[in-house]
Amino acid sequence: MTLSLSVLDLVPVRSGQTTSEALRSTMSLAQVADRAGFHRYWVAEHHNMPAVAATNPPVLIAMVAGATERIRVGSGGVMLPNHAPLVVAEQFALLEAAYPGRIDLGIGRAPGSDPVTSWALRHGGGGVEADAVARFPEHVENVLAMMHPEGVGLQVQGRTYELRATPRARSVPPVWLLGSSDYSARLAARLGMPYVFAHHFSGQGTQEALHLYRREFRPADGAVDGGEPRTFLTVNACVAETEAEAARLCRPHELAMLALRTGAELRPQPSVEEAEAVVLPREHAALVASMRERWVVGTPEQAYARLAELAATYGVEEVMVHPVAGAHANDDPARSEAREHTLVLLADAAPRVDATTGPSGSSSQAVPST
Numbered sequence: 001m002t003l004s005l006s007v008l009d010l011v012p013v014r015s016g017q018t019t020s021e022a023l024r025s026t027m028s029l030a031q032v033a034d035r036a037g038f039h040r041y042w043v044a045e046h047h048n049m050p051a052v053a054a055t056n057p058p059v060l061i062a063m064v065a066g067a068t069e070r071i072r073v074g075s076g077g078v079m080l081p082n083h084a085p086l087v088v089a090e091q092f093a094l095l096e097a098a099y100p101g102r103i104d105l106g107i108g109r110a111p112g113s114d115p116v117t118s119w120a121l122r123h124g125g126g127g128v129e130a131d132a133v134a135r136f137p138e139h140v141e142n143v144l145a146m147m148h149p150e151g152v153g154l155q156v157q158g159r160t161y162e163l164r165a166t167p168r169a170r171s172v173p174p175v176w177l178l179g180s181s182d183y184s185a186r187l188a189a190r191l192g193m194p195y196v197f198a199h200h201f202s203g204q205g206t207q208e209a210l211h212l213y214r215r216e217f218r219p220a221d222g223a224v225d226g227g228e229p230r231t232f233l234t235v236n237a238c239v240a241e242t243e244a245e246a247a248r249l250c251r252p253h254e255l256a257m258l259a260l261r262t263g264a265e266l267r268p269q270p271s272v273e274e275a276e277a278v279v280l281p282r283e284h285a286a287l288v289a290s291m292r293e294r295w296v297v298g299t300p301e302q303a304y305a306r307l308a309e310l311a312a313t314y315g316v317e318e319v320m321v322h323p324v325a326g327a328h329a330n331d332d333p334a335r336s337e338a339r340e341h342t343l344v345l346l347a348d349a350a351p352r353v354d355a356t357t358g359p360s361g362s363s364s365q366a367v368p369s370t
Helices: 020-036 057-067 086-098 115-122 128-133 137-149 182-191 206-216 242-250 252-263 272-276 282-294 298-313 335-350
Strands: 004-009 038-043 072-075 103-108 152-156 159-163 175-179 195-197 233-241 294-296 318-323
Touching: 004 020, 004 335, 020 038, 020 057, 020 242, 038 103, 038 318, 057 086, 072 115, 086 103, 086 137, 086 318, 103 137, 115 335, 128 137, 137 175, 137 182, 175 282, 182 195, 182 206, 195 206, 195 233, 206 298, 233 298, 233 335, 242 252, 242 272, 242 294, 242 298, 252 272, 252 282, 294 298, 298 318, 298 335, 318 335
Parallel strands: 004 038, 004 318, 038 072, 072 103, 103 175, 175 195, 233 294, 233 318
Antiparallel strands: 152 159
């Protein structure tokens, strides 16, 4: 099989870095991914977090798509309970019109924030949280219907009112369901939609969720791509010339995830030097070690081999890497050089495929493809 590589970006904000500089880093990272042949570039939705600037996926997608040439750009994902379905449908119909064939809409139902911020997001717009989450399946179907070129007909006072996300759509972006439990796996299977499990975040339950999705999948009416289940794997990755350097570079993200898991104060991501100076208690060190076992950390050859192994284990032909390499204290704040280096090293480690002779080397995997 041919292994496609993609990118997930949370737009991290590190110590001493402004939001503007973090965004410039993301534009540079996206351009590196585009040139290196990565398939997709997805951005997340998180709110009121000191270390994450990915608050508005549609705005980020427009910026990334405008700064790149061929890579698919999408959301990983839009947290639908935070938004009215029509607003999401309008945003992505417009993005698809501007960049036809390059836009993906990934939808999730998690809040992407703390309870107070969730209330602020939904109050007066998306409604109360319990209602928004309970109506998630209905809202997903509304987004699908509204983005369709024919739109949807609403019954208002005895007459049909036509509602379209954009006046004359020529194409519709693929809509993916995202999840970290079996809820979205079941819903995606029932609706005949592509599905992605958040392996990079939880690292547990992936095989069960994907098996459930494939077993219960039913093609949607008018399905394209043969109406087959579609999925890929998401993985935290940090790649450097040596194992020791890769381990050193991923330390800042380890501490950020530790704070998230233990309820500690969330802060901008520390530099590599700041992270090295932190001494963890034994129980926290064990938790960090457990988390990192599910990440891909090492040299280019080790990392690519591990990605290929994971792809085979979970039966996927695409892996979306979340580059988690940190930055040194004196690095350019408008670049994420170690994250860029992770992508370049992975692309360089991928076996090249010759149309006549086949793959070079012993692996059957190929360079990232579109």
